[in-house]
Structures are given as C-alpha cells and as structure tokens.
Amino acid sequence: MNIFQMAYDYRSFFLSGLQYTLLLAVLGVFFGFILGIIVSLLRMSKFWVLRFVATAWVEFLRGTPMLVQLFLIHYGLATVGIEFTAIQSGAITLSINSSAYLAEIFRAGIQGVDRGQTEAARSLGMKQGMTMRYIVLPQALKSVLPAIGNEFITIIKESSIISFIGVADLMFEARSVSTITYDGMTPLVIVAFMYFILTFSMSKLLGRFERRLNTDDRG
Amino acid sequence: MIAVKNLQKHFGKLEILKGIDLDIRKGEVVVVIGPSGSGKSTFLRCLNLLEQPTGGEITFEGQSITGKKHDINVTREKMGMVFQQFNLFPHKTVLQNITLAPVKVKKLQQTEADKIAMELLRTVGLEDKKNAYPAQLSGGQKQRIAIARALAMQPHVMLFDEPTSALDPEMVGEVLEVMKKLAVAGMTMVIVTHEMGFAREVGDRILFMDGGYIVEQGTPAEVFGHPQHERTRDFLSKVL
Numbered sequence: 001m002n003i004f005q006m007a008y009d010y011r012s013f014f015l016s017g018l019q020y021t022l023l024l025a026v027l028g029v030f031f032g033f034i035l036g037i038i039v040s041l042l043r044m045s046k047f048w049v050l051r052f053v054a055t056a057w058v059e060f061l062r063g064t065p066m067l068v069q070l071f072l073i074h075y076g077l078a079t080v081g082i083e084f085t086a087i088q089s090g091a092i093t094l095s096i097n098s099s100a101y102l103a104e105i106f107r108a109g110i111q112g113v114d115r116g117q118t119e120a121a122r123s124l125g126m127k128q129g130m131t132m133r134y135i136v137l138p139q140a141l142k143s144v145l146p147a148i149g150n151e152f153i154t155i156i157k158e159s160s161i162i163s164f165i166g167v168a169d170l171m172f173e174a175r176s177v178s179t180i181t182y183d184g185m186t187p188l189v190i191v192a193f194m195y196f197i198l199t200f201s202m203s204k205l206l207g208r209f210e211r212r213l214n215t216d217d218r219g
Numbered sequence: 220m221i222a223v224k225n226l227q228k229h230f231g232k233l234e235i236l237k238g239i240d241l242d243i244r245k246g247e248v249v250v251v252i253g254p255s256g257s258g259k260s261t262f263l264r265c266l267n268l269l270e271q272p273t274g275g276e277i278t279f280e281g282q283s284i285t286g287k288k289h290d291i292n293v294t295r296e297k298m299g300m301v302f303q304q305f306n307l308f309p310h311k312t313v314l315q316n317i318t319l320a321p322v323k324v325k326k327l328q329q330t331e332a333d334k335i336a337m338e339l340l341r342t343v344g345l346e347d348k349k350n351a352y353p354a355q356l357s358g359g360q361k362q363r364i365a366i367a368r369a370l371a372m373q374p375h376v377m378l379f380d381e382p383t384s385a386l387d388p389e390m391v392g393e394v395l396e397v398m399k400k401l402a403v404a405g406m407t408m409v410i411v412t413h414e415m416g417f418a419r420e421v422g423d424r425i426l427f428m429d430g431g432y433i434v435e436q437g438t439p440a441e442v443f444g445h446p447q448h449e450r451t452r453d454f455l456s457k458v459l
Contacts, residue, residue, distance in 0.1 A: 119269055120306035120365075124320035124372055125296035134319060138310050 001181065007190050010177045017173030018194060024087070024169065025156045025198075028094030032155065033148075035095060036102025041132070043107055054103070061100035067161050069093050074165045090162035090169075098155050105147045109140030142213055149206035153199045160195070170194055220245045220280060220376065220407055221266065227274030228261055235261045237431035238275070243376075243409065248402045250422035251411045254454055257428040259411045263380050266409065267291070267298045280375070296324060299369030303381040305361040307353040307368070313340070314349040317368045325372065332371070339367040343397050359390030363397050376407040383414055415458055419443050427451045 007014065042054035061069065074089035084092065113136050121131040141148075163172035170191045177187040226239040235258045243249055251259045264270040266277065268284065268291045277285050284294050308316050317339060318332035327335075340346045343363040353361055362382055369377060379398065383391040395417050402408060402421045412418060418425055418439065425442040427435045427450075435442060435451045443459075446452045 114304075114306070116302060116304050116306035117308065120300075120302060120308070120368075121320075122292075123267055123269060123295055123298070123300035124369070125292050125324045126320055127292050130323055134323065135308055139308075142310065 001183065001186070003186050003189060006177070006181065006183070006186050010180075010187070013173040013177050014170070014190060014194065017168060017170035017191070020087075020167055020169040020172075021156070021159055021195075021198075024090050024094055024159045024162060024167070025152075027091040028098055028155045028159060029152050031091070031095035032098030032102055032151075035099035036106055037137075039099055039103035040106035040110065043103065044110065058100045058103055061097055062104075066093060066097050066158060067164065069097060070161060070165060086162070086165045086167045089165060090159070090167050093162070094155055094159055097158075098151060101151050101154075102148065105144045105151065106140065108147075109144035110136055112143055113139045145206065145210050145213070149203060149210075152206070153202055156198050156202065157195060220247075221409075222278040223266075223275070224277075225275040226262070226265060226272050226277065228258075228265055228270060228272050235431055236265070236272075239433055241426070241433065243407065245375075245407055246405050248406075248408045248410065248421055248423045249426060250418040250424070251409065251426045251428055252413070252415065252418055252454075253426075253428035253434075258431045259428045260380055262428065263378050263409060263411050266378055267295050267300055269300075292324075296372050297375045299372060299374035299377040301362070301365050301369055301377065301379045301382045303384050305353075305358070305365045305385070307361055307365055309353050312350050312352055313345070313356075313364050316353070316364060317371045320368070321371050335371055336367070339370050340364075342370075342400070343367050344393075357390060358386045359393045362386065362390075362394045366394075366397055366401075370401075376409065377401065379408065379410040379412070381411050381413065383412065413458070415443070415455075427454065429454070 001009075039054050039057055042050045043058070045051050045054070070089065070093040073093055074084060074086065077084070117135050117139065118131055121135045122128070126134070159169060160171040163169050163175070166172070174187040174191040178184050181187070221241075221243040223239055223241040226236055227234070228236040239262055251262065253259050261270055265272045272285060275285070276283055279294055279298070282294075283289060284291060308319070311319065314333065314336055317336040318329065321327045321332040321335065322329055337346065337349070340349055343366060345360060345363055345367075348356060348360065348364070353364070356364065366382075382398070383394050386394065391414065395414065398408070398410070398417075399421055410418075410422070420439075422439050424436060425439050426433050427442060427446075427448075429450050435446065435448045442451065443455065446455055
C-alpha cells in the first residue's frame with residue numbers, strides 16, 4: 001500500500017492521534033510555562049528554603065528520564081492511592097518536566113535584564129512585584145523567546161512517550177495502524193512527517209513573532 | 220527637608236561612606252563633586268535607599284526612612300531619580316515610560332497621566348517623540364525623557380546621578396538646560412556631576428567629597444573661589 005493511500009485510509013487514526021498529541025503539548029506548554037515562571041522566581045527568592053525547594057525541583061526533573069517521571073506519576077503514585085487517568089498523568093509529566101527547563105531559561109533571562117531597569121522602576125516607587133511584572137519579565141521573556149521556542153518544540157516531540165501509558169496520541173496510533181496493516185514502516189513515516197509539520201510550523205510561527213517584537217522597539 | 224546623620228556604607232570590608240552629615244533645605248540645589256571613588260554616587264543612592272546604608276540615619280520631610288518599619292516605596296514616589304545610564308524602559312514608548320508609574324503607583328487615570336506627560340514633554344522639548352521607543356532617541360533625548368519620567372511622579376526632590384557623564388559632548392548642553400529650568404522653578408535637587416561650570420552656575424551649595432567624607436562645602440564662590448582644603452584645591456586644579 002502506498003504511503004498516501006495509507007494516510008488516507010487510516011486518517012481517522014492519525015487525526016485522532018494528532019488531537020491527543022496537540023492537546024497534551026498545549027497543556028504541557030501552558031502549565032509548564034506558568035509553573036516555570038513560578039519556579040524561576042522561587043529560585044531567586046530571598047528565603048533559602050524556597051530557593052532550595054526550587055533548585056531541587058529543577059535538578060531532579062532535569063536529572064532523571066522523563067519516562068521514569070511518567071511511570072512514577074502514573075504507576076508509582078497509584079500504589080499509594082493517588083490515581084490519574086493516562087491523559088492527566090501525561091499532562092502532569094510534560095508540565096512539570098518542561099517547567100524545570102523553562103525555569104532555567106526564565107532565570108537566565110531575568111538575570112540578564114540590566115540592573116538599572118529595576119533601579120529605575122524602584123526609584124519611581126514601584127514595588128518589587130510590580131517591577132517584575134511590568135519591567136523585568138517582559139524584557140526577559142523577549143530575550144529568551146528563541147530558547148522558549150526550542151522548549152515548546154521539545155515538548156511536542158517528547159509528548160510521544162506518553163503513548164507508553166496508553167494515551168492514544170500520534171505515536172500510539174502509528175503502532176495501531178502497524179498492527180492492523182502488518183506494515184512496520186509506513187505508519188511511522190507518516191507520523192514522523194506529522195510531528196515535523198507541527199514542530200516546523202511552530203518554529204516558523206515563533207520566528208515571525210520574534211521579528212515582530214524586534215521591530216517594535218528597535219525600528 | 221532631607222537630614223542625613225552620620226551616614227555610613229560599607230561593602231564587606233570596603234568602607235565607601237565613613238560618616239556623612241548633611242541638611243538639605245527645601246528648594247536648595249546641592250551639587251556634589253569629587254574624584255571617582257569618593258563615594259558621591261553611593262551617597263546619592265543611599266538617599267532613596269537604592270543602596271541600604273549600613274549605619275546612620277536619613278530623615279525625609281520629618282520622617283526617618285532608614286527605620287525598619289518605614290515603607291520606602293512611599294518615600295520614593297516623592298524622590299525622583301535620574302541615572303547616568305538613563306535606564307529608560309526599552310520595551311515601552313516614551314509616553315508609556317512616563318505614565319507607567321503615575322498610573323500603576325499613584326493610580327492616576329491613563330488620560331490624566333497622559334496629560335501630565337504631554338506637559339512634561341513640552342517642558343523638555345520632546346513632544347514629537349511621544350510614540351518613539353527609547354532605541355530611536357539620542358542620548359541627550361533619552362536623558363531628557365528620563366527627567367520627564369521622574370518628574371511625572373511630582374516628586375519633592377530630584378536626585379541626579381552623573382546625568383551627563385554618558386553623553387556625547389554636544390548633547391550635554393540640552394540636558395543641563397532642562398536641569399537649569401528645574402532649578403529656577405524651585406525644585407529641590409541633589410546633583411552628582413563632573414560639570415564644574417554647571418555646578419558653579421546652578422548650585423546653591425557645593426559639596427566636595429573625597430575618601431568617603433564631605434571634605435568641604437559652601438557656596439560655589441567659596442568652594443571654587445577659595446577652597447580651604449588641600450584636597451579640594453588639588454582636585455579643582457585638575458578639573459578646572
């Protein structure tokens with residue numbers, strides 16, 4: 001069977017897989033982003049306990065395989081009575097895992113903003129939180145946008161491991177189609193292509209967004 | 220208006236300020252001069268607690284601001300500051316730079332803040348730049364905007380930290396001109412500068428700092444005309 005024929009015949013499999021992959025990537029990006037900002041702020045906290053917790057969080061999540069984290073959350077926690085559906089476990093794993101990487105990116109960005117910016121804002125009577133929100137974070141986010149984009153792309157790709165716990169994402173559907181058609185190659189090529197379309201358009205989109213931001217205040 | 224008593228600041232073992240005493244009256248223009256490393260910038264930055272003093276007391280309008288329970292943010296609203304490096308917010312337009320603090324801190328309506336900002340832009344001669352971003356401005360223009368931004372909070376005193384030191388020579392004049400206008404209008408000002416001509420012309424009082432102390436102070440005529448201390452004479456002979 002040729003590749004286009006297969007893609008067409010089994011489109012319902014691939015499209016439904018695409019939905020789950022997109023859903024999980026979006027959840028992972030969204031919560032990873034929010035959690036990442038929080039963790040990065042904690043890492044720069046005045047209180048050593050918070051700094052310690054945030055640092056441990058980052059080091060643990062970066063230093064262990066995501067597959068192990070996934071199994072810990074899905075199967076490990078179930079043994080102590082905390083049970084999640086496969087989708088929930090997948091979303092949680094992707095979120096916390098990317099939060100660790102994003103936190104480091106944000107921290108670099110925040111620390112890269114000139115101290116004079118904070119001083120100017122504080123000298124105008126703005127409180128620390130306000131200064132962070134209106135002055136430091138917008139500039140930090142802009143400077144780390146390319147790195148964030150890479151992380152988003154990574155999340156899309158890495159989301160494929162959640163097929164291990166039975167979420168019917170693209171990867172999972174590829175194997176389903178393989179089982180039905182006895183073809184070990186073509187379905188994988190099709191989903192590889194689909195992943196590529198996702199990540200490639202994502203990187204194009206971010207590139208355009210970046211250029212727009214740049215023309216805003218450098219033009 | 221500002222009373223400084225035995226102000227000290229050290230970074231680790233390094234003593235920058237070794238006990239500064241000073242009273243600044245309302246409407247007074249105090250110009251601080253002295254060699255690099257004499258502590259003049261640190262002194263200025265202690266006045267609004269951008270540097271936390273390690274000893275002594277600062278009173279602003281009758282209130283101690285160095286005490287633990289004092290909310291420095293409230294005081295900073297009344298103390299404008301202008302920096303050597305301008306420190307405009309690069310991601311905001313000129314108008315946004317000026318109105319951000321009045322809207323967020325003083326809770327003014329945006330339209331009201333815009334009105335104040337436009338008036339200030341007129342004062343500094345940059346009305347036509349209201350929608351520009353800082354990167355599109357020259358150094359002199361940036362510093363004039365920075366002054367307008369500080370003034371938008373309607374401060375009772377303005378602190379200037381070497382406002383012309385980062386400027387190309389041909390832009391120094393336009394910034395000093397704006398500051399002169401402010402001084403004439405009766406603003407209380409503390410200015411750290413290397414512009415001796417300006418200090419002499421605009422200052423009500425000149426402070427000469429060296430080695431973490433105020434070595435000598437007086438009217439411009441006294442300090443520039445008849446310096447009493449060897450170190451003052453030595454410094455002035457090098458810069459005049």
